[in-house]
Amino acid sequence: MSGSVEYRITHYDLVQGALEIQYIEEFFGEFPRKKTAAEIVRRLEGRAHLILLATAPLPDDPGSIVPVSFKVAHEIKVPETEPKLVDLVHRLGDYVTFQGRRVLYTWIGGTRRDWRGKGFFRALTEQQELWAIEQGFDEIVVKTKNKFYDMRGTLDHLRFEVVQYERYAADNAESKVYLSKKLMAEMISRHRSAKTVVQMPV
Numbered sequence: 197m198s199g200s201v202e203y204r205i206t207h208y209d210l211v212q213g214a215l216e217i218q219y220i221e222e223f224f225g226e227f228p229r230k231k232t233a234a235e236i237v238r239r240l241e242g243r244a245h246l247i248l249l250a251t252a253p254l255p256d257d258p259g260s261i262v263p264v265s266f267k268v269a270h271e272i273k274v275p276e277t278e279p280k281l282v283d284l285v286h287r288l289g290d291y292v293t294f295q296g297r298r299v300l301y302t303w304i305g306g307t308r309r310d311w312r313g314k315g316f317f318r319a320l321t322e323q324q325e326l327w328a329i330e331q332g333f334d335e336i337v338v339k340t341k342n343k344f345y346d347m348r349g350t351l352d353h354l355r356f357e358v359v360q361y362e363r364y365a366a367d368n369a370e371s372k373v374y375l376s377k378k379l380m381a382e383m384i385s386r387h388r389s390a391k392t393v394v395q396m397p398v
């Protein structure tokens with residue numbers, strides 16, 4: 197599908213975007229703790245952030261357009277004040293340079309099961325890179341776990357590099373993997389997904 201399709205991407209503002217993400221997470225069912233809209237607003241408010249959502253027609257009802265894939269990212273800096281982010285920048289400190297650079301952290305994202313493998317996540321990732329480069333970011337970082345094989349495989353295809361691996365002694369499947377992609381303007385010319393991007397609210 198990738199290459200032959202025009203992906204429809206919506207770039208949301210904070211409040212509406214948080215509600216959309218809460219809604220789409222209901223459909224995933226595979227994550228133990230889904231993010232609420234309030235939690236999303238709390239994390240993103242007051243910092244540079246990007247909420248992207250891809251939509252597609254339902255196969256058996258093409259008139260219905262539904263959200264199928266999403267990606268939420270925000271800037272991380274040194275020093276942070278929120279404990280989770282203090283911890284994150286501390287863990288990344290030896291592998292990612294924050295001084296004098298802008299670093300974007302991909303916090304949450306995924307594609308609804310029935311729409312996987314069709315290029316939606318690549319399209320969102322390419323849009324995220326475009327936005328990040330335009331905003332002057334230098335690097336995108338993301339955290340996953342050994343056991344999230346689909347995500348690891350996908351990040352490999354999207355050319356993220358492992359920068360740190362934290363072994364969880366009791367169960368290696370739970371070990372954390374930190375990945376990064378350095379941003380360069382010329383990357384944009386290598387992007388593959390055709391897309392239309394709508395800003396919400398318009």
Ligand SMILES: CC(C)(COP(=O)(O)OP(=O)(O)OC[C@H]1O[C@@H](n2cnc3c(N)ncnc32)[C@H](O)[C@@H]1OP(=O)(O)O)[C@@H](O)C(=O)NCCC(=O)NCCS
Binds near residue numbers: 306348
């Ligand atoms: C990982 C995930 C987001 C991929 O979304 P997707 O929309 O299916 O991804 P795409 O179709 O855009 O694929 C992007 C690239 O990754 C590759 N890819 C996708 N799924 C893959 C997999 N399971 N294994 C290896 N590569 C994979 C595709 O071939 C594509 O590469 P290409 O463009 O070079 O051909 C989706 O599988 C998902 O939501 N999984 C559950 C989320 C999760 O595990 N979260 C854990 C918390 S980090």
